[in-house]
Amino acid sequence: MKLCAFKSQSCISRRASVLIIVLWIAFGLVSVALYFAHSMGFELRSADNRVAGLEADQAIDGAARYVGYILTLQQQQQPGVIPQAGTYQAESLVIGDATCWFIGRTDQVTRAVAGSPSFGLVDEASKLNLNTVDYTNLQFLPLITPEFAAAIVDWRDTNSDVTIGGAENETYMRLKPPYACKNASFESVDELRLVFGADLEALYGEDANLNGVLDVNENDGDVSLPWDNHDGHLDAGLFEYLTVYTREPVNRTNGLPRINVTDTSATNRQQLALLFADKFTASRAQEILNAIPAAQPIRSVLEFYVESGMKPEEFTMLESEVRGATLEGLVNVNSAAAAVLACIPGIGTTNAPSLVAYRQSNAGNLTSLGWVSQVLDRNAAIQAGPYLTGLSYQFSADIAAVGHYGRGYRRVRFVFDLSDGVAKIISRKDLSDLGWALGRDVHQQLLALQDKRR
Ligand SMILES: [Ca+2]
Ligand SMILES: [Ca+2]
Ligand SMILES: [Ca+2]
Ligand SMILES: [Ca+2]
Numbered sequence: 001m002k003l004c005a006f007k008s009q010s011c012i013s014r015r016a017s018v019l020i021i022v023l024w025i026a027f028g029l030v031s032v033a034l035y036f037a038h039s040m041g042f043e044l045r046s047a048d049n050r051v052a053g054l055e056a057d058q059a060i061d062g063a064a065r066y067v068g069y070i071l072t073l074q075q076q077q078q079p080g081v082i083p084q085a086g087t088y089q090a091e092s093l094v095i096g097d098a099t100c101w102f103i104g105r106t107d108q109v110t111r112a113v114a115g116s117p118s119f120g121l122v123d124e125a126s127k128l129n130l131n132t133v134d135y136t137n138l139q140f141l142p143l144i145t146p147e148f149a150a151a152i153v154d155w156r157d158t159n160s161d162v163t164i165g166g167a168e169n170e171t172y173m174r175l176k177p178p179y180a181c182k183n184a185s186f187e188s189v190d191e192l193r194l195v196f197g198a199d200l201e202a203l204y205g206e207d208a209n210l211n212g213v214l215d216v217n218e219n220d221g222d223v224s225l226p227w228d229n230h231d232g233h234l235d236a237g238l239f240e241y242l243t244v245y246t247r248e249p250v251n252r253t254n255g256l257p258r259i260n261v262t263d264t265s266a267t268n269r270q271q272l273a274l275l276f277a278d279k280f281t282a283s284r285a286q287e288i289l290n291a292i293p294a295a296q297p298i299r300s301v302l303e304f305y306v307e308s309g310m311k312p313e314e315f316t317m318l319e320s321e322v323r324g325a326t327l328e329g330l331v332n333v334n335s336a337a338a339a340v341l342a343c344i345p346g347i348g349t350t351n352a353p354s355l356v357a358y359r360q361s362n363a364g365n366l367t368s369l370g371w372v373s374q375v376l377d378r379n380a381a382i383q384a385g386p387y388l389t390g391l392s393y394q395f396s397a398d399i400a401a402v403g404h405y406g407r408g409y410r411r412v413r414f415v416f417d418l419s420d421g422v423a424k425i426i427s428r429k430d431l432s433d434l435g436w437a438l439g440r441d442v443h444q445q446l447l448a449l450q451d452k453r454r
Contacts, residue, residue, distance in 0.1 A: 052403025
């Protein structure tokens with residue numbers, strides 16, 4: 001009996017052990033299943049994000065083709081004239097499952113954290129050209145030191161003479177690792193990083209994501225990067241105001257050379273007479289020609305316009321067919337920021353706000369250089385003339401996109417050149433790493449879209 005009882009107890013204990021083992025195994029299997037399910041969930045989400053990213057990449061390339069079409073069409077219809085906002089779609093452009101925006105610039109000065117950037121194409125001629133701007137004018141840009149301005153000039157000039165405060169080969173060869181001073185033109189604005197004395201604060205200013213507006217982290221002091229002065233105003237850096245791309249075409253759309261108004265030779269005057277005869281009645285053409293002094297030098301297109309006595313609408317008819325002495329690095333008064341205009345002799349910090357204010361009150365009606373002579377006095381206009389233009393042939397399209405459900409953010413900035421009559425991409429730079437640049441409003445719209453889906 002005792003043996004039987006013992007056997008039964010041992011039997012129960014064995015069964016209990018088996019049960020525990022089975023329970024452990026079952027627990028283990030469930031854990032493994034849960035682990036794999038969780039990891040598959042992550043894998044699925046990450047694959048979904050990758051697909052959204054690919055959709056955004058493809059949409060950006062599609063949007064770039066759209067921009068090329070818009071610019072070529074504009075060049076054929078109105079050479080050199082900036083495409084007006086509203087004549088093309090610059091925001092919430094739907095391509096397949098993706099949506100695109102062109103991050104633009106505006107004359108409105110941000111005095112508070114902006115809900116969103118402005119949308120549109122950016123005129124490269126709204127900026128100073130790093131390869132042509134001279135040392136004196138360059139120093140008027142915000143956040144630049146005289147030493148950095150001198151180093152910029154030394155970097156691009158072909159000689160090895162050190163500008164006061166600047167840097168040539170001997171300075172660069174002392175760096176670790178050493179490298180040579182370029183002594184040739186800048187090929188991109190990013191090249192500024194290599195110039196002696198460059199620092200991120202001067203290059204980016206407070207605009208860490210380079211979208212032209214004040215984002216929350218750009219106006220919270222040192223709570224989050226970048227450091228800023230928390231004054232409700234965007235203090236942009238040098239990247240905002242500089243370009244290397246501005247170059248006007250040599251020829252008109254009919255293939256003939258543009259007429260250089262600074263050339264006072266008899267042959268050139270004859271060319272002008274033919275141009276006026278082509279555009280105006282015989283008597284008006286003669287009147288304009290007579291107003292332009294034959295012996296006195298004309299230093300710029302603006303001076304030519306002032307002397308000619310043409311009406312603004314008359315000048316618009318032939319503006320793209322004439323040119324000044326230089327074709328590279330001219331600043332377009334129709335789009336340049338006040339900080340850029342302030343660097344130009346004759347304009348300076350005194351006249352730059354008046355020019356911008358005139359633009360703001362005449363928006364949509366600025367297709368020419370002529371209006372400048374209504375804001376600047378004669379002497380100032382003549383002094384500023386050689387640096388100015390009313391035309392633009394290079395534009396950037398800073399395209400940000402998201403894929404389905406607002407995922408897969410990407411951003412690429414393209415620069416288009418129209419100086420040969422057809423839009424060509426001359427630069428492509430991925431800016432996705434700068435982080436979200438579409439502002440609070442678009443972010444909230446996309447979050448609302450995701451909530452609706454849940
Ligand atoms: Ca040099
Ligand atoms: Ca910003
Ligand atoms: Ca900050
Ligand atoms: Ca600020």
